[in-house]
Amino acid sequence: MPMAEEEQDDINETSKLPSSRLARTAKFGSLVGGQSAKWAATSAINRLRTEERADEATQARAFDLADQLVKQLGQMKGAAMKIGQVLSTVDFELIPEGDREEFKERLAQLRDSAPQVAFKDMKKVVEADFGEPISAVFASFDEEPIAAASIGQVYRATTHDGDEVAVKVQYPGVAEAVETDMRNVQMLVPLLKRLAPGIDAKALLAELRERIIEELDYELEAANQRQIARAYRGHPFVRIPAIFGSLSTRRVLVSEYVEGQSFAQLKERSDEERDLAGEIAFRFFFGLLMRERLALGDPHPGNYIFCDDGRVCFLDFGLIRRVPEQYLDGERALARSVIEGDAEQTHRWLSELGYLPQPDEFHPERVLEQLQNAGEWYFTTGYRRLSPEYVRNAIEVGSSPRSPHYDYMRKQTLPPEALLMRRMEGLLFSVLGELRAGGDWGRLALEYIAAEPPSTPLGEQDADFFAARA
Numbered sequence: 001m002p003m004a005e006e007e008q009d010d011i012n013e014t015s016k017l018p019s020s021r022l023a024r025t026a027k028f029g030s031l032v033g034g035q036s037a038k039w040a041a042t043s044a045i046n047r048l049r050t051e052e053r054a055d056e057a058t059q060a061r062a063f064d065l066a067d068q069l070v071k072q073l074g075q076m077k078g079a080a081m082k083i084g085q086v087l088s089t090v091d092f093e094l095i096p097e098g099d100r101e102e103f104k105e106r107l108a109q110l111r112d113s114a115p116q117v118a119f120k121d122m123k124k125v126v127e128a129d130f131g132e133p134i135s136a137v138f139a140s141f142d143e144e145p146i147a148a149a150s151i152g153q154v155y156r157a158t159t160h161d162g163d164e165v166a167v168k169v170q171y172p173g174v175a176e177a178v179e180t181d182m183r184n185v186q187m188l189v190p191l192l193k194r195l196a197p198g199i200d201a202k203a204l205l206a207e208l209r210e211r212i213i214e215e216l217d218y219e220l221e222a223a224n225q226r227q228i229a230r231a232y233r234g235h236p237f238v239r240i241p242a243i244f245g246s247l248s249t250r251r252v253l254v255s256e257y258v259e260g261q262s263f264a265q266l267k268e269r270s271d272e273e274r275d276l277a278g279e280i281a282f283r284f285f286f287g288l289l290m291r292e293r294l295a296l297g298d299p300h301p302g303n304y305i306f307c308d309d310g311r312v313c314f315l316d317f318g319l320i321r322r323v324p325e326q327y328l329d330g331e332r333a334l335a336r337s338v339i340e341g342d343a344e345q346t347h348r349w350l351s352e353l354g355y356l357p358q359p360d361e362f363h364p365e366r367v368l369e370q371l372q373n374a375g376e377w378y379f380t381t382g383y384r385r386l387s388p389e390y391v392r393n394a395i396e397v398g399s400s401p402r403s404p405h406y407d408y409m410r411k412q413t414l415p416p417e418a419l420l421m422r423r424m425e426g427l428l429f430s431v432l433g434e435l436r437a438g439g440d441w442g443r444l445a446l447e448y449i450a451a452e453p454p455s456t457p458l459g460e461q462d463a464d465f466f467a468a469r470a
Helices: 005-014 022-046 051-076 078-087 097-112 119-130 174-195 201-217 218-231 271-292 325-340 343-353 364-374 388-399 406-411 418-434 441-448 455-467
Strands: 138-141 152-159 164-170 253-255 294-296 305-306 312-314 320-322
Touching: 005 097, 022 138, 078 441, 119 253, 138 164, 138 174, 164 271, 174 201, 201 320, 201 418, 218 253, 218 271, 253 388, 271 294, 271 305, 271 325, 271 418, 271 455, 294 418, 320 418, 325 343, 325 364, 325 441, 343 364, 364 406, 388 418
Parallel strands: none
Antiparallel strands: 138 152, 152 164, 164 253, 294 320, 305 312
């Protein structure tokens, strides 16, 4: 269907990415400086307002910030856009509790509906990497993208051998822009500290730097996807698209095209279908971490395809961290100590893993209670049906300034090794809530944390599959 003229104009506008160092630095400086000044002014005037009027003004300023982050970071793409995606998972203490979820939903637009770059610009990337016209590489190539994200866009195409494929193409100039963004990103630290005083912004952004640089290398992503596809080849309920290595380059990644339902479509299906899909997602991400020591950092709704045969196809293997075996063993031991209610061991493992910078300042019983509250959904057994409301309440209990553990949370740190693990858990929890999936998540977690036997028919199939592979 032909695109409306105004829609094409919008796409052309978003395709004009600021790629020069000065242009991107100016955008970062404008965003941070302007918003910091506005927040300072709002805070000063709030001293003269009633509490109700001050809350209204803070809400308006927060939403303005979210809109500006979505607009400017989205147009810049690359590292800038990925920063916005990560911020959508952070709780900002200075924003009124009742408004935080809407604030994060605005930031999440960077994850769910990235602006498009015009095809003529994306085509140049493909032809530059292959050194020949796109028609020489593919028999057909749909110019309308089927997905858009922070680093690239995905298109549907057909090879000259007749294979239906998905082609992920990196935005032109994004690699060069990322280098500039990584130098400029420190400018965001004061703004993040203003909104979230407890966050270790420098550590978060340092880990983000390393992961994004890796994500730019599609050859590395192809290697990740091959490894995971090999581990799950023939699996009864998990599908990983095969890679077309001969058609993939540093900036172009080609994999098999998979048909199926989207996340939005699955949300309208029966409880039984949603429960099965939720359990599959849980088992995939936790199984990948515990068996392959891979923390996959993007389990958001756009990275699932729900196939007609009951399998779930998982996409996007760029944002990955290989967790050292010794560190992962420590994380397992920490989780078991929380489940068992062992305060001393919980304190010990939090200290050894790097969560407590000054261990003597934290009382064992209190840190145990903090983690039990924060991870209640999978640290305790028993059937529960998750929901967006359940997730929202759990997040507020775990990170609200009104929490009895808030003084502790402000003094704790997030080790770099754990950043993608916590991101994976948090996004998976949100996805299961959006799916309104039901299950005994605590019993499922024990299979991966404590090597307990399978607790469901899917678990038995999964165990049999990997036992046969071994």
